[in-house]
Amino acid sequence: MTDTSGRTGWLASARLVVLGIVVVIVVPALAFIIAAIGQSVSGETDETAAVALDSSGACVTCHQRTTPGIIEQYSRSSMAAANVTCQNCHEVAEGYPDSKEHHGSHILTVPTTAKCATCHEDQAAQMNQSRHGLPAYIAMWGTEGLNEEHLALYQSIEEGTYNPDRMRNALFEKEGPAITKFACAGCHDIGAPAADGSVGQCQECHLRHEFSLEQARKPETCNHCHIGPDHPQYEIYIESFHGIAYLTGGDDWNWEAEPGTLTVRDFPAPTCATCHISGFGGAPTTHDVGDRLTWYLFAPQSARRPNWEDNMTQMQAVCTECHSRAFIEEFYVDADALVEEINRRVQLSNETIAPAREAGLLTAEAFDQPIDFIHFDLWHHWGRTAKFGAWMGGPDYVQWHGAYEILRDQAELEAIVAELLEKAGLSDDAEPSGS
Ligand code: HEC
Ligand code: HEC
Ligand code: HEC
Ligand code: HEC
Numbered sequence: 001m002t003d004t005s006g007r008t009g010w011l012a013s014a015r016l017v018v019l020g021i022v023v024v025i026v027v028p029a030l031a032f033i034i035a036a037i038g039q040s041v042s043g044e045t046d047e048t049a050a051v052a053l054d055s056s057g058a059c060v061t062c063h064q065r066t067t068p069g070i071i072e073q074y075s076r077s078s079m080a081a082a083n084v085t086c087q088n089c090h091e092v093a094e095g096y097p098d099s100k101e102h103h104g105s106h107i108l109t110v111p112t113t114a115k116c117a118t119c120h121e122d123q124a125a126q127m128n129q130s131r132h133g134l135p136a137y138i139a140m141w142g143t144e145g146l147n148e149e150h151l152a153l154y155q156s157i158e159e160g161t162y163n164p165d166r167m168r169n170a171l172f173e174k175e176g177p178a179i180t181k182f183a184c185a186g187c188h189d190i191g192a193p194a195a196d197g198s199v200g201q202c203q204e205c206h207l208r209h210e211f212s213l214e215q216a217r218k219p220e221t222c223n224h225c226h227i228g229p230d231h232p233q234y235e236i237y238i239e240s241f242h243g244i245a246y247l248t249g250g251d252d253w254n255w256e257a258e259p260g261t262l263t264v265r266d267f268p269a270p271t272c273a274t275c276h277i278s279g280f281g282g283a284p285t286t287h288d289v290g291d292r293l294t295w296y297l298f299a300p301q302s303a304r305r306p307n308w309e310d311n312m313t314q315m316q317a318v319c320t321e322c323h324s325r326a327f328i329e330e331f332y333v334d335a336d337a338l339v340e341e342i343n344r345r346v347q348l349s350n351e352t353i354a355p356a357r358e359a360g361l362l363t364a365e366a367f368d369q370p371i372d373f374i375h376f377d378l379w380h381h382w383g384r385t386a387k388f389g390a391w392m393g394g395p396d397y398v399q400w401h402g403a404y405e406i407l408r409d410q411a412e413l414e415a416i417v418a419e420l421l422e423k424a425g426l427s428d429d430a431e432p433s434g435s
C-alpha cells in the first residue's frame with residue numbers, strides 16, 4: 001500500500017519538477033518566441049507605430065499639455081521616426097513674412113511650401129510646374145496682384161498658361177469674397193502663393209500631422225476637390241471597375257509601400273494616385289499631375305496638350321502593368337473619338353446662340369440671363385462629365401449626367417433663341433420687322 005502511495009508521491013513530485021522545468025525554461029522561451037514573432041509582425045506596421053518624440057525640444061514638452069492631439073498624431077508619422085522636428089517645419093528667423101513670436105522663438109502657424117522644400121525640393125518643383133500650382137489660383141483670381149517672379153513662374157509652366165475661357169472669374173466677382181473664401185478658394189487655394197513668395201499647399205493632400213502615404217494614396221483625399229457636377233472624378237472612379245476593386249478589396253492593399261517601388265503586388269487595381277502621381281510600372285513618381293495627360297479635358301472644346309504623345313506613353317506604362325497593350329490602345333482610340341464628338345456638340349451649342357448674340361439680343365454681362373446658365377452648363381457640367389466618365393470608367397456619367405443633359409440643354413437653347421429671334425422679328429418665319 002505504502003509502495004503505491006510512495007510511488008504516487010514520487011510521481012507527483014517528479015511531475016512537479018517537470019512542471020517546474022516547464023515553468024522556468026519552456027514558458028520564458030515560448031514567451032521569447034511569441035515576442036519575437038510579434039515583433040516581426042509589428043515590424044511591418046512600424047511606420048504607423050508611435051515613436052517617442054524628442055522632448056528636449058520645448059515645443060514637444062509644452063504642446064504635450066496644450067495640444068496633445070498634435071503630439072500623438074505627429075508621433076505616428078515617418079517624419080517623426082526620421083527625427084524631423086516641430087522646429088524644422090514651424091520655426092523661422094525673426095521678421096520672416098507672416099511669422100509670429102512664440103515662447104522665445106518665431107514660428108509660422110501654417111508652414112509654407114518653402115519649409116517643405118528645404119527637404120523635398122523635387123516634389124515642390126514638380127508641383128510648381130503643374131496646374132496644382134499657380135494655374136489653380138489664377139483660375140479664380142486671374143493674374144492680377146501677382147508679382148513679377150510669380151508671373152515668370154506661371155509663364156514657365158508649359159501646360160499651365162492654357163486658359164480657354166475666363167467665365168468663372170465673372171462668377172468669382174459676382175459671388176463676392178464672403179462666399180468665395182469658402183467656395184472657389186476652398187479648392188483652388190491648393191496653388192495659392194504664401195507671404196514668403198513660395199507657392200502651393202502640400203497639406204491639401206498630406207494632412208498634418210501624420211503625413212501618411214496611405215492617406216495621400218486613397219481617392220478620398222482627391223475627393224475634397226474632384227467632385228461635383230463639373231468635375232465628378234471621384235464619383236466616376238467609385239462606379240468604375242477600378243473603384244469597385246478598391247472598395248471591395250482595398251483593405252488588403254499595401255498602402256504604406258515605399259514610394260517608387262509600387263507594383264501590382266501592392267495595388268491590384270489603381271487609385272487616382274496610381275494613375276496620376278505614383279511611380280508604378282515604367283512611370284516614375286511625379287507631383288506634376290499633368291505629366292500623363294493628352295487632352296485639356298476641362299476646356300469647353302478640348303485641345304491636345306503640348307507633349308501629349310510623351311504623356312500618353314507615361315500613362316499607358318501604368319495601364320499596361322495590368323492590361324494588354326492592344327486593349328489599352330483600342331481604349332484610347334474610342335475615348336479620343338468621344339472627346340471629338342463632345343467637341344462637336346459644344347460647337348453646335350455655340351452656333352445655336354450665335355445669331356442671337358450677333359443681333360445684340362443677349363446682354364454682354366455673363367451670368368445675368370437664364371440662357372447664359374444653360375449654355376454654360378452644357379459644356380461646363382455635362383460635356384466635361386461625359387469626357388471624364390469615358391476616360392475613367394463611369395458609364396452613368398457619360399450617359400445620364402452627360403450626353404442626355406447635353407441633348408436637353410441643346411433643345412432648350414434652340415427654343416429660347418428661336419423665341420428671341422422671333423420677338424425681334426429676325427427669325428426666318430417671322431414677319432419682317434417694322435411691318
Ligand atoms: C510654454 C508652452 C509652449 C511652448 C514652449 C511652445 N508652444 Fe506653441 N502654443 C502654446 C499654446 C498655449 C498655444 C495656443 C494653443 C491654443 O490656442 O489652444 C500654442 C500655439 C501654437 C501654434 C498655433 C499658433 C496659431 O496661431 O494658431 C503653433 C504652430 C505652435 N504653437 C507651435 C509651436 C512650436 C513649433 C514650438 C517650438 C518652437 C512651440 N509651439 C512652443 C504653447 C507653447
Ligand atoms: C512636416 C512639417 C510639420 C511638422 C514636423 C510639424 N508641423 Fe505643425 N503644422 C504643419 C502644417 C503644414 C500645418 C498647417 C496645417 C493646415 O493649415 O491645415 C501645421 C499646423 C500646426 C498647428 C496649428 C494648427 C492647429 O490645428 O492648431 C500647431 C499648433 C502645430 N502645427 C504644432 C506642431 C507641433 C507641436 C509639432 C511638433 C510635435 C509640429 N506642429 C510639427 C506642419 C508640420
Ligand atoms: C527637415 C527636413 C524635412 C522637412 C522640413 C519636411 N520633411 Fe517630409 N520627410 C523628411 C524625411 C527625412 C522623410 C523620410 C521619412 C522616411 O521615409 O522614413 C520625409 C517624408 C515625407 C513624406 C512621406 C511619408 C512616408 O510615410 O514615407 C511626406 C508625404 C512628407 N515628408 C511631406 C512633407 C511636407 C508636406 C512637408 C512640409 C509641410 C515636409 N514633409 C517637411 C524630411 C522633411
Ligand atoms: C470643389 C472644389 C472646387 C470649387 C469649389 C471650385 N473649383 Fe474650379 N476647379 C476644381 C477642379 C478640381 C478643377 C479641375 C477640373 C479638371 O481639371 O478636370 C477646376 C477647374 C476650374 C477652372 C478651369 C481650369 C483653368 O485653370 O482654367 C476654372 C477657371 C475654375 N475651376 C474656376 C473656379 C471658380 C472661379 C470657382 C468659384 C466660383 C471654382 N472654380 C470653384 C475645383 C473646384
Ligand code: HEC
Pocket residue numbers: 113116117120123124125127132190200201202203204205206213216217258259260262273277278279285287
Ligand atoms: C495632389 C495631391 C498632392 C499634393 C498637393 C502633394 N502631394 Fe506629395 N504625394 C502625393 C501622393 C499621392 C503621394 C504618394 C506617391 C506614391 O504613391 O508613391 C505623395 C508622396 C510624397 C512624398 C513621398 C514620396 C517621394 O517621392 O519621396 C513626399 C516627400 C511628398 N509627397 C511631399 C510633398 C510636398 C513637399 C508637397 C508640396 C510641395 C506635396 N507632396 C504635395 C500627393 C500629393
Ligand code: HEC
Pocket residue numbers: 130131132135136137139159186187188190204205216221222223224225226272273276277289290291293
Ligand atoms: C485642394 C483641392 C485639390 C485636391 C485635394 C486635389 N486637387 Fe487636383 N486639382 C485641383 C484644382 C483646383 C485643379 C485645376 C487647376 C486648374 O487647371 O486651374 C486640379 C487639377 C488636377 C488635374 C488636372 C491637371 C491638369 O494638368 O489639367 C489632375 C490630374 C488632378 N488634379 C489630380 C488630383 C489627384 C490625383 C488628387 C489626389 C491625390 C488631387 N488632384 C487632389 C484641386 C485639387
Ligand code: HEC
Pocket residue numbers: 219222223226233234235237242270271272273275276292293294295296297298299315391392
Ligand atoms: C485607371 C487610371 C485612372 C484613375 C484610377 C483615375 N484617373 Fe483621372 N484620368 C485618367 C485618364 C486616362 C485621363 C484622361 C487623360 C488624357 O487626357 O489623356 C484622366 C483625366 C483626369 C482629369 C482631367 C484633366 C483634364 O484634362 O481636365 C482629372 C482632373 C483626373 N483625371 C483626376 C482623377 C481623380 C481625382 C481620380 C480619382 C478619384 C482619378 N482621376 C482616377 C486615368 C485615371
Ligand code: HEC
Pocket residue numbers: 241242245264267268269270274275315316318319320321322323328331393
Ligand atoms: C493595377 C492594375 C490596373 C491598372 C494600373 C489599370 N487597370 Fe484597368 N482594370 C484593372 C482591374 C482589376 C479591372 C477590373 C477587371 C475586370 O473588369 O474584370 C480593370 C478594368 C478596366 C476597364 C474595364 C474593362 C471591362 O471589361 O469593361 C477598363 C476600360 C480599364 N480597366 C482601363 C484602364 C486604363 C485606361 C488604365 C490606365 C489609364 C488602367 N485600366 C489601369 C486593373 C488595372
